[in-house]
Amino acid sequence: METSTRVPNPFAKRVIVVDWGTTSLRCMLVEPDGEIARETESSRGIRFIADRAFEPELMNALSSWFDEFGNLPVIALGMITSRNGWIEVPYVRCPATASDLADGIIQRRLPNGADLYFLPGITDTTRQPFPDVMRGEETQILGFGLDKEATIVLPGTHSKWAKVGQNRILGFQTFVTGEIFALMSEHSFIAKAAAKSEGIDWESYDRGVRVAENATAGDAAFLTQLFSVRTGMLANELKSEEMQDYVSGLLIGLEFRQARDCGWMKAGDSVGIVGNDGLNDRYRRAAAIFDLVTVDGGEHAAIAGALEIFASVKARSDAA
């Protein structure tokens, strides 16, 4: 089941959407009908931009599109709007509507006269011990749709589980699964015997997910489960070439288990999977093992969400 990701572009002309994260810069030229006409991606993430020279970097990245199509409006989102980015856009609080997000936009003008709109991230101040935060994923959640009650997972380095409904993002929680996977596979002693493999060994992946799903209370401790990578090898139950995908399954399985313990879902529920970072197949498979029905958020939820926020700006300016 795939939800529609194409939203009519409220500018009724081409716009540029810039998803500028910590490690990558992605620029999309969006047609009036919401279709992506051109797309570029580079590793010029904000941490690689010296002296905060973001404006020349962006002008350089977009110069050929500006030359060809004129000074199109630019919508920027992601870590570029954070404390380490170009301009720190304050977080909008959950529960948040598209209109609340539109209120949080900070507008600037580029040297060529093009309008530049920085979208805000959101915060869930009910989380303990500190408010939880996201920047960028909220547009993907909007693109998925807020009208029906739903739980959504956004796989990633710091993956997010969110609840939507009543046309609002109701709340969310971060799980640092992808980062722990990277640390484990690149730097840990536990997994040092792991061989790099080509393709995905789904059998080993599923096994890892099942270990996380099946563990009884006495064996479910996260800090213990990670050690099973080592003990499995010592017991001749895990081969070197199986370890990488076993760890991946184990960690994603532990995320699902913890999300279940935190009340994000229970067996039999339907869960939306939104994102395009290559992890969706893994999350879909884990969801099936946790007895969940999955709804695919589509590839371009971020575009749909960004346009949705602008539709809300436009609706108000039309009414004024």
Add this chain to the structure above:
Amino acid sequence: METSTRVPNPFAKRVIVVDWGTTSLRCMLVEPDGEIARETESSRGIRFIADRAFEPELMNALSSWFDEFGNLPVIALGMITSRNGWIEVPYVRCPATASDLADGIIQRRLPNGADLYFLPGITDTTRQPFPDVMRGEETQILGFGLDKEATIVLPGTHSKWAKVGQNRILGFQTFVTGEIFALMSEHSFIAKAAAKSEGIDWESYDRGVRVAENATAGDAAFLTQLFSVRTGMLANELKSEEMQDYVSGLLIGLEFRQARDCGWMKAGDSVGIVGNDGLNDRYRRAAAIFDLVTVDGGEHAAIAGALEIFASVKARSDAA
């Protein structure tokens, strides 16, 4: 409260105890009365020994003691007895007595005629999904004493919680807390803003432990709690120089929480803390926050344990 760590040396002469781990080599010359007369420590752990040249390495490390005191018996323990070590000594199964461990010893002779005894590690085959294992810590547990029912924690890279009683090591569980701390503080994005600090900031440490201890079910997810290092900074609640000890407290607190969930202890219990890797102060403090009474296992529990195993060998050979 400190338990006695001095056990009469069953050889009734000097012995050498070699604790040879992954990253370090520690040699101790033990007097007939159990006292450590000399001690050396180097970074010649088994992973740094090329071509498995363990014998020349050991002869070199011990040559001056052999010259001075003759061909003393040598007791070797730790990862040197593992698959990647000198000789793989099979694990002894829990529940295990000192005598069971003595049965698992593998004896060799060094080029100078000195006897070399490799002590076995132990395995708890009741753990899921794979049997849990330790090599070296079992001698520390023995040194703590097996006669009274007790729960013991051995802090470390891969720390262990164990139950003893009825003169047996009844079972144990590994938590990879120290390794996750190293990964977080050296390589993670989450904690990249952490400043190195001199000494220990106990206030930040305690705060981390309390966050782990106090978390309600909805916020207790391990993969979420780690993110509090980042969200605390964003909320201006954690300063850069506080992060390192906050993470340390958070992780050790999560270990205690998970150990409690797995049934190793509950509030009001007494827990032994055994080890000498510099973490004991941190574990004692976490124990107090979890409302536990701690019993100090002493600094030289490993020596006491190694001699205990030999007392058992000696008792049998005397009886034979």
